[in-house]
Every structure is written in C-alpha cells, then in structure tokens.
Amino acid sequence: MSGKLHVSNLGKSYRHWGSELRRFASWFFPSISPQKEHWVLKGISFSISPGEAVGIIGQNGAGKSTLLKIITGTTQPTVGEVQLTGRVAAILELGMGFNPDLTGRENAFHSAGLMGYSRIEIEKAMPEIETFAEVGKYFDEPVRTYSSGMQMRVAFSVATAFLPDLLIIDEALSVGDSYFQHKSFDRIRQFRDRGVSIMFVTHGMDDVRTLCDRVILLEGGRALKDGPPDEVVDFYNALIAEKENTKLTVEQRREKNGWLLTRSGSGEARVKSLQLLDANTGTDVAVAQVGQRVLLKLQATIHADIDRLVLGYMIRDKQGHVIWGTNTWHTSQVEQDIKAGEIVTFELPFTCTLGPGSYSVSPALVSSDTHLTDNYEWVDNLLVFDVINASKEYFIGSNYLDAQFNISRKIEESTE
Template sequence: MSGELQVLNLGKSYRQWGGELRRMASWFFRSVTPREEHWVLRNVSFAVRPGEAVGIIGQNGAGKSTLLKLITGTVQPTEGQVHMRGRVAAILELGMGFSPDMTGRQNAFHSAGLMGYSRADIERTMPEIEAFAEIGEYFDQPTRTYSSGMQMRVAFSVATAFRPDLLIVDEALSVGDSYFQHKSFDRIRQFKEDGVSIMFVSHSPSDIRTLCDRVILLDKGRVLRDGMPDEIVDFYNALVAQKENAQSTVEQRRASNGWLTTRSGTGEARIDSLRLFDSVNGGEVAVAQVGQQLRLRLVATVHAAIPRLVLGYMIRDKQGHVVWGTNTWHTRQIQEGVQAGERVVYDMEFTCDLGPGSYSVSPALVSCDTHLSDNYEWVDNLLVFDVVNVSRDFFIGSTSLNAHFAVTREREDATQ
C-alpha cells in the first residue's frame, strides 16, 4: 500500500471563553462565541500523492509543527478534515510519548506498540532498532538520563524500523551529532526511493532541495506558496529579506533552460549586468573548462546615496547546493559613501576548480555581511554556466582537487 494524504480546509484556533458556563452554552447556541480567539492555522488544503516527498517551510510561528500535530492526530482541529491511507510513522517533538522512567528499550516497545505492531514483530526488530540508535548500554537506562540527541536517536530508530507508507518528520533531525543526522537522512532518502510518501519539515534549504518533489510555504498559519523546491525556497529567502526591508519587492521568472531567477530588493543599488570572461583572451564564456582562468564582472548602478555598498556572490550547483560564496565585507573591500549616479564595477578572477556540470551565480548588493539589514538587490541564478572537463583526468563531484596518487609496491624479502 502507498501512503496518501489529503488535508481539506484545516484550521486550529485557541479560544478563551471567559468562563465554563459560556463555553457550555456554545454547544447549544451558535450565537455564543468566545471572548478571544487566536487562529494559528486556517484554510490549509493540499494533498500528498503516493510516493511523493513534500517539504514544509516557514518562519518560526508559521504553523508548521501545529500542522503536523493535526495531521498525526495529537491535536484536534477546530475546522477541516484530514484523510490518510496507509501506515503512518511520525517523528515530532523529541521524546513525545516517552516515559522518562522507562528505558530506551521499554519505550521502543511501547512506541512501536502504539504504531500497531505486534509484540512478536517488535521483538524481531528490536536488535535493528538498538543497532541503528547506537547508544550502547544507555539503551537499557531510563530515558531521563538521555541527552536530546540520544532521545532523537531512539525516536528516529523506532519510527523508521518498519517501512511506513507515510513518514512525517519534524525538525528533530537538527538535534544531535552530524554523523547521525547524515545516517538518518540516508534512511529517509532510501524510503523515498522505495516509494514511501514523506512530509518533511526542515530549516535546511539544501535538505529540502535534495529530498523534496514539492515544497509548501506557510506564513502566519496559511499556505502562501505551493510549488517546485527551487521556486519556493528562493521565494522564502527573498520573503525573509522583504520583511526586514519594508520597501523590498520580489519577482520570479523561470528561463527556458529551467533555471529560476528570483529578484528582490529595495532598489537603492541595481545590477546592470553580470558576465563571465576568459581571463587570458578576454572572450565571454558560456561553457568553462576545468582549470580555466576566469573573470566574473558585475556592473552596478547606484540610484540613491548609501553609506556602504557590499557585493556578495553565491555559486550553486544544479541541485541548489551552495559550492562557494563570499562577499566584499569579508574581503575588506567595502565601498563607503557611494553617491547616486555612480557606477561600480566588480571584477573577480578565479580558477575554475569546479567539477563538470551546470552552475549558477547569485549576486547580492547589500550594506554589510547579510542581506537582512539592507537588501538593495539580490538575484538568485542571475548567471548560469556549464563546466566541462577537457584536459584533466576523469573525476566525479563538484570540486576538482589538486590531488595526486603516490603508489609504492614492496616485495617481502624471500629469505625472511
């Protein structure tokens, strides 16, 4: 069976009635309303198709965790419906449902039992749960002695010990060491390859882009956007900057090559052009070679006097992973007291040590080391170029390392 989920006009409000009598009267008279009502989620509708991975993003307080609790039934909705098909495994708040006085093993039995598995199935799978959690003798110690990372290890191991039809993961994976985070993410990725439906809440744009087929952006308890991962993640980043810069606007456009351009900013400084050249012969480059000397040139025009101007670059691969980035704040090349009407030209020389593939350059004109203070203009994927390997030995990956093998063969002395 494949997991499937439908959410229809889901909403959750927290009400203050001003007294028990008033609350009871509301059961019989529709005219009796609460004295105060705060909606944390409202009019949320979407579907997760069998085998689909859907990401949920949004700022703190957007309603992400509340949505997952409504879907899993740990919180009852004020309005709307949730329809699910298949076996569901969920990892929400760390240690939810764990008794602090019970051991990790006992809590694993209890949690798996609540998920509907028989004692025989749990006993057969318990060695795998214990091995995946990797907490050693602590597995038979009370969970009150656990760190948050150890709780996450056991909770994740139990929830994923049996192949679910629908897996729901909150931001719990952000807790703990990087080794177990990678291990857990690999298991989630394997579930996706096996056709498990997934709902995934994360603050990591890289994880969202890698895992998800679709992304839903929640804002103030409502669905603001629902679409392709690159579109929604880039829009979300621009939205965060827009909230910090009241005059900022956001525009998106997808080019014929499939790359999405997201432009945001307040406009005091604008990017006129961004071009890539060969540093030796000066010709413009659309396809670079591994090891080629390149020059990236950006021309900006200032439309209003600004105290500081900083240029930042971010280079990403086709999957949206950042492979390199910096800005002139960190290189101590801040332009001070820039006046309206000035043009500023930035040239950056570099060796193309990227691996074969397609890459994008996202520039940002700001006033310091972050776009959250003054975002004059930020454009995701403004320049796209390809890299091919013509002259170097074959390698894979996004980086060409200056690496060489040293091989020594020794023969054991036959007389010894």
Template sequence: MTVLSVSHLSKRYASYASSLERFAGWFGAPVKATEEFWPVKDISFSLAAGEALGLIGQNGAGKSTLLKLITGTVRPTEGTAHVGGSISAILELGLGFNPEFTGRQNAYHAGGLMGLSQARLAELMPHIEDFAEIGAFFDQPLRTYSSGMQARLAFALATAERPDVLIVDEVLSVGDSYFQHKSFDRIRSFKATGTSIILVTHSLGDVRSLCDRVILLDNGHVLKDGRPDEVVDYYNALIATKENAKLTIEQRREKDDWLYSRSGTKAVAVESVALLDSDSGDPIKTAVSGQNMTVRTRIVAKEDIPELVIGFMLKDRAGHTVWGTNTWHTGQVLSKLAVGDKVECRLRLSCALGQGSYGLSVSLHTGDVHIDNNFDWIENVEVFDVVNTGGPFFIGTSRLEHLFEIVR
C-alpha cells in the first residue's frame, strides 16, 4: 500500500526587477524573472506503508525544501505530493513554537496546528510530558530551553500519536545520546506497526541501521535511489569526487550480493588484495573467530606521489563499521613514491569477530580521511564469513576477551 506519492515535484524561487512585476506575475502576467533558483526540480518517488526512507545529500541539496513541499508548508511550483493518511513532521527546531509560551502551552498550540483537538491533547499531555523528560521546564517559557530540550519537546509532541507518515529532519542530532536512543526506539516501534518514515540526517550510520531505502539528492535532483549500502557508499565517493576533479566512481553487485564500489583518481592504484591465514599463508574465505589473519595489499604508483596513506575498514552485512584505521593514525605515512614504484602492505590482525559475513575495504589517499586526494578507494574488495567453532558461545559482532568472577 502506497502512503505517499510524489510526482514531478519542483519549487522555483524568482527575483524580479520590481515589486510591481512580482505582483503582476502572481496574476499570470508574462513577466520575466531577472533571476531564478530551483532548490527542488522534477522529483518523483513513492513510499509504501512501513517503509523507512532516508534522504541524504550535502547542505543545499534540497532535502529540507522537499520535506516542506511534502508536508504542505511550502507550495510547489510544479508537480504534486499526495499523502494517503496522517502525517507528522519535525522539520525545524522550534517550528510552530512560541518562545514566550511554556512547554505545555506550546504542546497545546502546536498540537492544535497538527489537527489534534484540545480534548485529545489533554489526554496525551501526561505521555508527552513523560517522554520529553524535561522536568519542571515543561511549565517554563520555551526561551529558557536549550536546543536539546526543544528537540525533546518537539519529538514527544510529533510522536504522541502514531502517524501514517513520520518525517524527522535532523532535529535529533542536537539531543543527547540517551534521548537519541530513546527516540530511535520509538521510531522503530512505529515502523514495526506500519508507520512510514522519512529520515533526513547526516549520520550515515543511522541511515544504514534504520532505512530500507535511501534517496541521494544533489542540486535539487535525485542522483541515486536504492538500497542503503549502495547509495551511502556512492555518497561517500561523491564527497571525494567534489574534492578530486579527476575521480571516477564505479559500482556493481557481486560476491553474494555484496556491493563492490570503487572510486579514485588512480594516481596510485591497488593491484590486488588477499586475505590470508597468518600461519599457513593460505587464502581465507571462511575465518574462525579468534584466528590470526593477514591482509596483503599490493599497490603501484601511476604518478609521482609525495605522500601516501593506506587505510582499511571492516563492515558487517548491514553496512555498520566494525573497525577501521590507516597509516596516518599509526604514524606510517609513505613519502615520495615515483612512477612505477610498487608497495606491498601486510596488515596483521586477530579475527576478533562474531559469526556473520564481513566486507573489507581499502583506501589510498593523503591525510587522515579519504577525501584528501582520494587515489583509490575500494569498498568490499574482500568478503568473508566468520564462524565460531570450538570457542565459547557469544552473540554480536565483537569477540571480547572476558572472564566472569562470581563472589558469594
């Protein structure tokens, strides 16, 4: 069942030579704008019941404008957005709140704007107050609130009743860790009971863990629409692309449906990566939890390079980062590579992982992150399984050395 249908949605802001010309344009007069800007242009997608959609993109990509068009707080220039049910949105911190009203008064006022009756709000008020957890401040003026307290009040009100569509635009990022966990638990419970979610955030970990699908916006257009791992990896590469004009991006699915992504200028390139048993030197496709492993990476310089950093990252099947580091942080930066120089890097590590499937990524760059001169960055260049045979049972992705001490 489709609960949201967006068709060719666009928004145009225009400047005119005079206020008179702008006024004439309102009535259909053929007045030409001196300047125009389209923050959202020709966007179409649909959202099914219970589906969680992530909207990502750099600042100015059009995310917030798109949400305002969907909720009706901004009228579209072209296209339509149809919502088949109730919608609740947290678009901007304090939107619809009066700084002179108390938290309780703002809950009644903003709740009324959401379409809730005063009688229904009176029933919900104890739950809103309890979830917000701001204590005596609930009856203090909003101007005395911190941004985190405003976020608590806004989220508690927006989720007081389960809507058909819940939109959250970055507002939770100002909250503390405890309230973020609490809020995401409520979002997950809503999703499990059929609420559709649209989440706008720069926290790509939240996108991977919560969303079924992700749309990447760039300059008001849909650049990519697909599975979280595919779109998030493409977005990471896109950020590097903007820093490196010659960088290219390629993606394909292989290795039992893991996404293989590669980007970079190839001024220095990875020739091969092998995952080996540290003792025998044999290739590993299935590792035993606790096994000693070696990642052998062979690299060749295609241009003269003053500095090279080699990085590695492990992700689980859901795309969550399990571990990562690079030679910048270990103080082993390579310097002055000439054309044709070859380097072999051997990373030795213990497979302190739980049962599951894992992807190994490798990156070649300068500085401490891959956006600094991204030479070669390969997501999931090696994919392997981990089994736990002979060791004590445990759950999770990390095998932590442990010892129980029981005192009676």
C-alpha cells in the first residue's frame, strides 16, 4: 500500500467582484481585490501516512465537506496544494455522481470507471458489489426509485469493491439502517488492518474513537486541534458547551495512567472529591471485582448561589465508549436552592457488573438534563479504576450477565 495525502496551507474563499470587468482586471493587476471575500477554509495543513486512519470533526459550517471536495478534486482551492499518491476511493455527498435515470448496476459501472478501473475489472467485481449492497431487484431499477439508504448501500459497495490506497468517507454512512452501518464499518476496519489510509468525516464520536488513529478538529475553516482521538473529542465536547456558556474555561492534561483528563465549567459548583469505595467497608477501591458491591461518592463545593444542581455520571471503557450513564435529573433527585459555601454529597451504590478491564468515571455538575445550559463543571476521566474477575465464571465483554445455561436431552421417538 502506498496511499499518502499531504495538504499544505490549503484555503478556499468565495469572492464577489461586483463586475466582470473588475474580475478580469484582477488577472493582470493583483492589487485589485474583490468587493467581498468569505474564507470557508484557511491555512489547513496536515498529512496522512500510509495505513493511517484520520477523523475530521467539527460543527456544521466548519469546512469539512469543502475540505473533502478539494482533496478529491471536485472543487479547486484558492490557495495551497494537495498532494495525493495511490488510488483513491471516495464517498462524499449521498448519491454524488449517480445518474438518477440509470440503474444501480449502470451507475456502478460508471462510478467504478471514473475511479480508473477497466470494464473487465468492473465486470469481475460486479457480483460482489451487488451482493454487498443487498438491494435485491432494485439493483436493476433506476436510482430515482431508491431511498437514501439504498443509494448509500450501492455507493459504498462500489467505492469499496476494490482495495484502494486511500479511502475517503463523508457523512454518507449516517443514513440507512444500523445493520448496513455495522457491515460498512466492519469493511472499513478490514481495510485499515490491510494498510489502507482512511480519511473519515463524521458526527459519530464513538466511531471516531474506535476507528481513528488521529483526529483533526475544524472550527471556522481552520484546524483548531490535531491529536489523539480522546484528546480532540473531549476538547470538542467541551468546546460545544463553551459556545453556550461564555464563562467556561477548558483545560486538558494527560495523567500518568495514560487517561486524558479534560475539565470545563463556569465554576459555580465544583467537584471537591470523587471516590470509588467498597459499599460494605467504606475503603477505597482501585481494583474492583466482578459482582462486588461498590459506591461512588462525590462531594461538590458550591461557590455561588444556584437554583438547581444536577449530578451526572458517564462510565467509559479504555476505548472511550460509554458503558453506562445517567444523572439526577432523570432519577428525579434534583437539588434546589443551593447556597454558596455548601458542600453537597452524592452517593451511588451499585453492583459492579462490568467486565475485566480499565474504566473511567466522568462527573458533570449542571442545572438540568444537559450540560449545554449551565455547565458548572464537567470532568472527563476524573476517576480511573480496574475490574478483575476473581469469582465468576469466565466471560468476555464489557458486562457481566447473571445468566446460566439450561440444557435438556431426550431420545427422539421413532415415527415408524
């Protein structure tokens, strides 16, 4: 595999000249500037190495789709350059490049041909394209009769029918049924394991954490952050809350255990301490056993009078996937009229039914069911603990189920 992408000082602006004469004159006199200029991308530089999977995240309007269109050549940059090596397969806007009056099969031939494959190669791959898409008889029906999910199935099947050097995927996979999404991500993971470079744009943060080696956060057309998935995703979540709460501050630091701690909030309430304790003895627990009764104890200090206080928890595994979460809004345990100087203690006893592994607890002190209204303090991965299985039957996965097999046997009666 030799897929490599290098983007250098990329920028895209949309210009309004006021007249064709002024535009024409600017070709010969660079000092003549447009009447209006809007930069949707500016100063973007990054590289993707062979076999590397990079996620692109950001809110709507951040410039993600424009960046992909420039990289794939469907839009020209105003400044900067893109260097691509290897064969590229891209899935951008849903149905992009499909002729609605042609059948799925005919569009598959057309799209694969534009990717540079010969008719013989496409005919050889066509049975696999048809099988993977699973649209049945509609494969030979006009695309205008397709649902958005069916279009995505065919587009993805064509783009991944051949092993590319670089696979570029936009938000197209967000449509359609969960079955095909899982099937598609399995194929993407197989490509990554075989050394294919991947550039992936999505709003699915769990997908980014699972699939990507690096994540780039775009904000206002610029690359705001480029780093490990947990660091960039947690920063992005805090950034969204910061937009809603102008008093917010965001800090990040990598702990000695490798977990990233991200703290944000306006400060009216703060976490004083968070402990995982044995529910029976009250002693600290660093390593919990499957089936052990434990207790999460959080003390919050109040620094200003607040009308409502809600505590929320997320428990995540080492990959950043949320294993469990809730808050006192949903359990109808909202604290009212809290005064500055108070200390509020929350205790949550539970049975540890997590599977063996490493987990983190992220607390949030807010005023309602969301941190977007009042985020007093949100701390990702504040408490980290391990789980071992010392007394239960062997099992795999992130959760222990209290399950046993029931087995019966009998001799089949003869029908003769």
